[in-house]
Amino acid sequence: MESLTLSDVEQKYYSELFVYCDTDNTKKVASNGRVLDLFRAAQLPSEVVLQITELCGATRLGHFGRSQFYIALKLIAIAQSGLPLRVESLNSVKDLPLPRFVVGKNEAEARHAALYQDADSQGLYPAPGTALIPRPPGRGLQNKKGPPSSTSLPAHEVIQPLAPSIEAQPEPTSPVISPHQSPPTSPHSWRKHKRQHSGGNADRQQVVAATGAVWTQFREPQTGPVTGDGMWSSHSPPPPLPPSQESWVSFTADTPPSSTLPAMHPSSVQESTTIRTVASAATTNEIQRQSSGYDDPWKITDEQRQYYINQFKTIQPDLTGLIPGSAAKEFFTKSKLPILELSHIWELSDFDKDGALTLDEFCAAFHLVVARKNGYDLPEKLPESLMPKLIDLDDSAEVPEPAAEVGFSASPVEVTPNKSPSMPSLNQAWPEMNQSNEDTAIVHPVPIRMTPSKIHMQEMELKRTGSDHNHPTSPLLAKPPELSEETKLPPSMKFVAANTVGDGYSSSDSFTSDPEPITRQRSQSGASPEALKVVAPPPPPPRPQQSHSRSSSLDMNRTFAATAAPGQPQPSAIAFPPAVPPRPLPTQSSVPLTGHRVEAEGVPAGGAVLTTTSPQQIPQQPNFADFSQFQAFAASEQPSSLPDIDKHSEAGQADKISEGAGPLRTVKSDGPADERTSATVNSAKGSSGPLAPPPKPVRRRLKSEDELRPEDEQIGPQKAAAIAAPLTSQPSISRSVGKDKKAIQASIRRNKETNTVLARLNSELQQQLKDLLEERISLEVQLEQLRPFSHL
Amino acid sequence: MFHICLLMFSPQNYPLYIRSVPCQNELKFHYTVHTSLDVVEEKVSAVGKSLADQRELYLGLLYPTEDYKVYGYVTNSKVKFVIVVDSSNTSLRDNEIRSMFRKLHNSFTDVMCNPFYNPGDPIQSKAFNGIVSGMMVQTVCVF
Numbered sequence: 046m047e048s049l050t051l052s053d054v055e056q057k058y059y060s061e062l063f064v065y066c067d068t069d070n071t072k073k074v075a076s077n078g079r080v081l082d083l084f085r086a087a088q089l090p091s092e093v094v095l096q097i098t099e100l101c102g103a104t105r106l107g108h109f110g111r112s113q114f115y116i117a118l119k120l121i122a123i124a125q126s127g128l129p130l131r132v133e134s135l136n137s138v139k140d141l142p143l144p145r146f147v148v149g150k151n152e153a154e155a156r157h158a159a160l161y162q163d164a165d166s167q168g169l170y171p172a173p174g175t176a177l178i179p180r181p182p183g184r185g186l187q188n189k190k191g192p193p194s195s196t197s198l199p200a201h202e203v204i205q206p207l208a209p210s211i212e213a214q215p216e217p218t219s220p221v222i223s224p225h226q227s228p229p230t231s232p233h234s235w236r237k238h239k240r241q242h243s244g245g246n247a248d249r250q251q252v253v254a255a256t257g258a259v260w261t262q263f264r265e266p267q268t269g270p271v272t273g274d275g276m277w278s279s280h281s282p283p284p285p286l287p288p289s290q291e292s293w294v295s296f297t298a299d300t301p302p303s304s305t306l307p308a309m310h311p312s313s314v315q316e317s318t319t320i321r322t323v324a325s326a327a328t329t330n331e332i333q334r335q336s337s338g339y340d341d342p343w344k345i346t347d348e349q350r351q352y353y354i355n356q357f358k359t360i361q362p363d364l365t366g367l368i369p370g371s372a373a374k375e376f377f378t379k380s381k382l383p384i385l386e387l388s389h390i391w392e393l394s395d396f397d398k399d400g401a402l403t404l405d406e407f408c409a410a411f412h413l414v415v416a417r418k419n420g421y422d423l424p425e426k427l428p429e430s431l432m433p434k435l436i437d438l439d440d441s442a443e444v445p446e447p448a449a450e451v452g453f454s455a456s457p458v459e460v461t462p463n464k465s466p467s468m469p470s471l472n473q474a475w476p477e478m479n480q481s482n483e484d485t486a487i488v489h490p491v492p493i494r495m496t497p498s499k500i501h502m503q504e505m506e507l508k509r510t511g512s513d514h515n516h517p518t519s520p521l522l523a524k525p526p527e528l529s530e531e532t533k534l535p536p537s538m539k540f541v542a543a544n545t546v547g548d549g550y551s552s553s554d555s556f557t558s559d560p561e562p563i564t565r566q567r568s569q570s571g572a573s574p575e576a577l578k579v580v581a582p583p584p585p586p587p588r589p590q591q592s593h594s595r596s597s598s599l600d601m602n603r604t605f606a607a608t609a610a611p612g613q614p615q616p617s618a619i620a621f622p623p624a625v626p627p628r629p630l631p632t633q634s635s636v637p638l639t640g641h642r643v644e645a646e647g648v649p650a651g652g653a654v655l656t657t658t659s660p661q662q663i664p665q666q667p668n669f670a671d672f673s674q675f676q677a678f679a680a681s682e683q684p685s686s687l688p689d690i691d692k693h694s695e696a697g698q699a700d701k702i703s704e705g706a707g708p709l710r711t712v713k714s715d716g717p718a719d720e721r722t723s724a725t726v727n728s729a730k731g732s733s734g735p736l737a738p739p740p741k742p743v744r745r746r747l748k749s750e751d752e753l754r755p756e757d758e759q760i761g762p763q764k765a766a767a768i769a770a771p772l773t774s775q776p777s778i779s780r781s782v783g784k785d786k787k788a789i790q791a792s793i794r795r796n797k798e799t800n801t802v803l804a805r806l807n808s809e810l811q812q813q814l815k816d817l818l819e820e821r822i823s824l825e826v827q828l829e830q831l832r833p834f835s836h837l
Numbered sequence: 838m839f840h841i842c843l844l845m846f847s848p849q850n851y852p853l854y855i856r857s858v859p860c861q862n863e864l865k866f867h868y869t870v871h872t873s874l875d876v877v878e879e880k881v882s883a884v885g886k887s888l889a890d891q892r893e894l895y896l897g898l899l900y901p902t903e904d905y906k907v908y909g910y911v912t913n914s915k916v917k918f919v920i921v922v923d924s925s926n927t928s929l930r931d932n933e934i935r936s937m938f939r940k941l942h943n944s945f946t947d948v949m950c951n952p953f954y955n956p957g958d959p960i961q962s963k964a965f966n967g968i969v970s971g972m973m974v975q976t977v978c979v980f
Contacts, residue, residue, distance in 0.1 A: 370952030377953075385961055388953035392964045400950040425963065 058143050059115045087121045097121060343428035345412050353408040367401035373410070380414045386423060390414060393427045405432075841922045841973050842866045843941070847957050848915035850874055854960040858973040866905075866921050873907040877917050880909070910938040916945065922976075937972055944968045 062083065084094045101116035122143055123129075345353070354364065360376060361368045368376075370391075377387050394410035395402060402410060409431035417423055844866070845854040857866065910918040918941050920934060948954055948962045 370950070374952035384953050388951050388961070389963060391951045391953050392947075392962055395950065398947050398950050400952065 055119070055143060059118050062118060063111055063114045084117070084121065087125060089121060089124050093124050094121075097124065343412065343416070343424070344430045345408060349412065349415075350408055353411045354404065356411065357404055357407050364404050367399070367403055368407055370400045370402075373402050373407070377410065377414055380418060382414060382417055386417060387414075389423055390417070393424065394431070396427070396432070841920065841977055842870075843969060843973060844870050844919045844921075845941075845945070845960065846874060846917040846919070849957075850878075850917075852959075853916070853957075854965075854969075856966075856969050856973065858970070858977055869905055869907060869921055870919050873909060873919055873921075874917065877909040877911060877919070880911075908934050908938070910942070912942060912945070918942070918945075933976070937976065940968065940972055 065083075084097070087094070089097075097117050097120040100120055101113040102110075356376075357364065357368065360372050373391070374387075377390070378384075380387070382390075390410055390413045394406045394413060396406055396409075397403075409427065412431055413423060840857065842857040843854070844852060844856075847853050905921050905923060908920045908922070910920075912918075918938055920937060944965050945960075948960055948965050949956065951962065954960070954962070
């Protein structure tokens with residue numbers, strides 16, 4: 046072999062390299078991977094490398110002896126300087142720079158030295174597998190010696206910060222400097238060195254022990270050298286490198302997308318200390334372990350989180366504060382990830398879309414960057430473990446979600462972006478909320494707009510069912526769900542249901558004109574006052590279920606509802622205001638009425654008295670009190686109005702119309718003979734179909750009346766009294782008529798009074814009728830409006 | 838088959854985002870849209886005060902063969918959204934278009950909040966794409 050004169054520097058350098066390559070320590074370097082790697086690191090074309098190999102004689106020998114190795118190195122240097130490869134040039138070229146091995150730009154010697162010294166502490170290896178652990182130090186400190194975190198190994202730190210900066214600044218000293226510096230330090234301070242050499246502990250130690258030569262730009266996964274491994278190679282390591290190499294997620298390094306993570310674990314585990322900081326080291330190790338061992342690579346370990354927190358502090362001292370977007374952008378840009386990916390990471394992690402990162406968001410983003418640097422693909426949606434709602438150590442405790450990163454149906458993520466800072470807890474709150482909505486819908490006292498009658502009905506029903514509610518309108522509470530379902534109501538409730546159904550519509554219509562979940566939206570508050578109100582005004586005309594603008598239709602509603610409940614139309618009550626029947630003679634009506642009246646009065650709204658007989662029916666109708674008298678009249682009218690009633694009732698607008706009709710009828714019939722009413726009532730009863738309802742409603746009314754008595758009493762007495770007076774007078778009048786003139790005159794007077802009263806009532810009822818009609822129209826309009834939606 | 842196309846233009850009138858459903862035939866919309874931009878500009882300059890003109894119904898582009906309805910929307914920062922729909926899509930109500938614009942605007946704001954997004958860059962946000970796709974598909978499917 047040609048003689049080779051090497052300068053001292055060269056000598057040292059070469060010897061170091063040789064030692065490095067001499068894994069077997071046999072003073073003969075076979076063409077092993079290291080050598081090849083080294084040569085490859087020289088960034089020479091393969092042909093050149095081949096030529097060099099031949100020239101140095103390795104080909105001949107089959108291996109690289111020391112001399113061959115040195116020759117090869119020198120040839121590399123020559124080739125790198127652009128000189129033709131000649132054996133002669135080995136000694137002739139002066140001032141040949143040292144061969145440059147690009148793998149890792151070595152840091153300055155000083156660093157090497159430091160590293161080297163610390164090499165013994167082996168722990169400097171940035172846990173290779175800790176892909177998950179970003180190298181913040183590097184990131185943040187580009188040219189600074191180790192970030193605060195990396196305290197353990199100054200050398201490493203040096204390296205690390207350099208690593209990031211390396212990319213930014215090709216090592217200035219690199220090839221040239223390193224050799225000049227004292228070797229001792231880790232020859233393997235590779236900046237940006239991807240930790241590819243996971244298992245190189247032994248190697249490292251060897252190297253460390255071997256020489257202090259600084260491998261200046263010995264890129265490589267030479268993790269071994271000393272501590273370092275912290276070197277981040279700015280270039281992806283050559284393929285043959287141990288796959289297990291993991292690179293730190295240093296933002297300066299390009300991590301080989303891979304799978305190195307898992308591989309690294311074992312090695313990383315071995316490497317107890319990490320360069321950066323004890324914390325980071327530990328975290329990296331653990332992270333490696335965890336990332337390899339768990340399904341959820343998105344889980345943030347405690348160490349990682351601690352690391353992230355530390356990094357967060359460097360930007361924002363206040364842990365509860367926010368990192369503005371620009372600062373975060375700078376920070377994450379150091380990771381050298383493509384802007385597009387960073388943008389995607391930002392989208393994922395900025396949960397509340399406020400353009401700033403909270404601690405949780407920052408940790409999530411950091412974690413994603415780390416993962417990405419280590420080759421994990423970014424998820425489409427933020428993994429659950431990275432959700433901002435998670436705080437601190439909860440992450441590690443979380444159960445990893447397989448495929449969480451990609452398949453995570455982070456609905457909250459998608460849904461939340463509203464730029465509302467309240468996001469964090471929403472993720473999880475939502476599913477519960479959704480569920481609870483259902484429940485609450487049922488549980489909540491669904492305000493049901495109810496006429497007083499309905500309220501009462503419900504209350505009655507509830508009482509019957511034994512439900513216990515504290516809510517004043519408690520019946521409604523339990524009822525709303527049931528009522529809304531309608532079908533579930535017990536038979537006894539049907540009445541209420543019918544009412545509520547109608548009420549729902551009507552209430553919504555009249556009150557809020559809200560076509561929606563009517564049962565839910567009925568406001569009880571509205572209902573009760575309505576009920577009360579209803580009590581006051583004159584008995585409203587029978588309202589169809591929907592409209593309850595005035596609960597005056599209480600009685601009628603209930604009545605009709607009761608009739609409807611059994612499924613029968615409410616002919617009697619529902620009939621639309623038919624032609625006003627001739628008013629019965631006061632005498633006629635009065636007599637029966639008086640009797641009824643009395644009964645009606647006696648039975649506020651109730652008429653428990655009027656069960657079977659028509660007279661009883663009459664008073665019972667107005668369970669709602671007011672109509673008791675009218676009922677009597679209505680009863681008379683019923684037969685005539687029955688046909689109409691039937692029609693209307695079946696039209697479904699029963700309540701409304703019927704109520705309207707009812708009272709009207711009652712009013713109308715008021716004048717006409719009560720007897721007729723009674724007779725008609727009877728006859729009405731007689732008529733099978735149409736009349737059937739009246740008895741039933743009557744009965745129902747009785748029931749409801751019983752319960753509604755308290756209210757009805759309020760109503761009843763008012764009207765009843767008003768009507769009763771003249772009515773009661775009628776009988777007397779009738780009697781007096783036949784008696785003497787004075788009596789007749791008196792009766793006439795009374796009749797007139799009655800007439801006026803009745804006229805007043807009539808007008809009121811007419812007014813109510815109008816209102817009902819309006820409500821009906823509005824309901825129809827709503828229905829039409831709703832129809833198109835049904836198609837959608 | 839209903840077509841719907843969404844385009845977004847920067848204040849300088851170069852496209853930021855183009856998306857078309859169901860078929861990716863944006864090109865045929867380009868002419869339409871560019872002419873509509875003129876109209877948008879005209880409106881924006883004319884109206885001065887109400888910059889957030891939520892929509893403009895540009896029925897002027899009803900060709901005999903192909904008829905489109907072009908709706909425009911301008912944000913406060915002069916970013917223009919243009920939606921082109923088939924005229925055959927008559928069931929697309931105005932308020933729906935408005936809601937679409939609103940959603941777009943919100944999504945666009947989210948994109949802008951991303952510090953890595955430089956205003957004027959084409960929008961490549963996946964989230965934004967997802968929202969737009971969902972909206973457009975929904976619109977097309979509904980009608």
